[in-house]
Amino acid sequence: MKTIWRVFAYLKRYPLLASAMLACAVIGTLMLIVFPLVTKQVLDVVIHQHHPEKLMPLVWLAVIAALLQNGLNSLRLVLNNTFEQRVIFDLRSDLYSHIQLLPLRWFDNRATGDLMTRLLEDVTAVERVLIDGIEQGIVAVLTMIVALAWMCYVSFKLTLFALSPVPFLAGGALWYTLTAHRRYRLQRRAASAMNALLHDNLSGIRQIRSFVRERQEHMRFNRVSDELRRATLVVMKVWAAYNPSMYLIGMLGVILTVFLGTRAVLAGTMQLGDLGAFLLAVGYLYEPVGKLHQLNQLIQAGRAAGERVFEIIDEPVEAQGGRKFEREVRGEIEFRNVNFSYGSELPALSDVSFHARPGETIALVGQTGAGKSTLINLLTRFYEFEDGDILIDGQSIRDINVHELREKIGMVTQESFLFNGSIREN
Incomplete structure (x- = not known):
């Protein structure tokens, strides 16, 4: 995770934007409390105790909370994209500046297509971690905290049952994190190899045509492209098994909660409004869990790409020391x-x-x-x-x-x- 932390170090350059984005995320997430509260009051007071006069105030409260929440979300998205685009600009600028200072010997055994892949595609992969990762990560974690706090307030015992899938979800996320890095690294290398070959062939198209090598170069390109296809399929096959499995485990937790909560209502140990509000909070809990799994995929892809970016930034630059000429150069x-x-x-x-x-x-x-x-x-x-x-x-x-x-x-x-x-x- 050292690479990810190095990327996040760029965020320190814009503390005001980061603080404003975080404030919007916190206030917007706190608005989620209103909806389970309104649900509970509608079921227990308006319907069960038959107080229709209280319905419209509750509806207006929910509308105001929804407007405030979505307005803050809109502002947060604008701030987040402005913030992250500045960070990505800095990262790409630092990378390009460093490449220009590297000694020529460093370029001798490196394909131009590979360097372009790192400067464009790999930086873009890091960009997705920053834009989607930070935005989704912060909102998901805050949503889970708010939902969990409300669930514990309504019924601590039922909350423990609702959280029973968490160890399995954590175990699956840990397995994916530990095994995904190699797969994404191979995919990035295959993409670089294909871009390097494409760049060379386009630059040397006159030579290819002169020696009638079109068919051979086409076959060569297809071999490299096929390596990228197979590397990408490996990544997606594992994701196709991992992501639905995590959703299935979460759904089983929701089903268990509905079963136990319904029995509690029938037994008279829990009010119907509490169960409705609790189930709404459970939905708020497991929806961001799914987003965190998708975020994990982004982080692993960005981690592999970030390693390739910082591999260049860590290369020693050409010696910059020395003095100026003591007098006007004569040319001896x-x-x-x-x-x-x-x-x-x-x-x-x-x-x-x-x-x-x-x-x-x-x-x-x-x-x-x-x-x-x-x-x-x-x-x-x-x-x-x-x-x-x-x-x-x-x-x-x-x-x-x-x-x-x-x-x-x-x-x-x-x-x-x-x-x-x-x-x-x-």
Whole structure:
């Protein structure tokens, strides 16, 4: 649950909105007390004792309570969505900002489609936990507290019988919570794999068409898509067994309450109005229990998605320290015995040394893979060299702030890239 608590930590940024939403939820839920009370008075006083003159005041009381409750619910929904959209904006912004600060080496073995899935779909899954989870969770818990308090007030003994399914409901919820995480995690991974393949194929559609690979790539896409289908079916099959089972257990508790309450009324130990009010409160109790089971499903899905989001946020960013250039950059570049490799394989550069004086034009000539682009990547500190040193105007680039360094270097890449936007934006 550490991931969920990290998501909820974002809520602290908006205490006023959170307090207003909670106040609406508390006051609106307290209005529920009015309806069992009115039911009891109608059955015992208006009908049983035959006082029709008291009916209209009770009706108006119920109408006012209903208007107040639903008005507060409407305000709460507006506040909740405003509140949660701000939180999600902050989370998505933090994630995108962090991605931009990660070193290029981190991107080498990660598919763009996977990163887009995390930034869009996984953050949206977390959003559902915040929007639906907080709203449903708070209202459900408050409703259960109010209903339980009224039930204990009417008949503590009958309340114990009404609560007899609770251990089974708690056991089922615990089992689902402990086993669901792996299923949802596999589903999110399958979705990322499919989006990554889709992104690559759309980006390389010219190559696919040139080599007449449409059929093979279609089969490849179907295999990945089928993995997502099977992972999703596993999640839904378990939910299809779990959710109706929990509702069945709750219904058995209601049936038991009706049976015992009716016997109490027939035996004269309980008034009809008390039983009617009690059964109404039982409905208020078990309806939010069902919502909590649905909330548990949202939390488990959001937990798996949140792990993938925070997995990126926890990655160390590119080194940001260093000083500025001491004077105006003249452009003297020197490589001294530089060694570098992209991984555990053979080195890309080995003991490279050269000196480029200000104003000189230097051409690096070599076969594909000889290391020409690597030299530029090291000069701009897109990658960090392992041994040796690189100097600009006699200063080691490791001592220079990365942003300061790149602002002083002009670079034209091998392949032009146009962003979606205007000429000015590009």
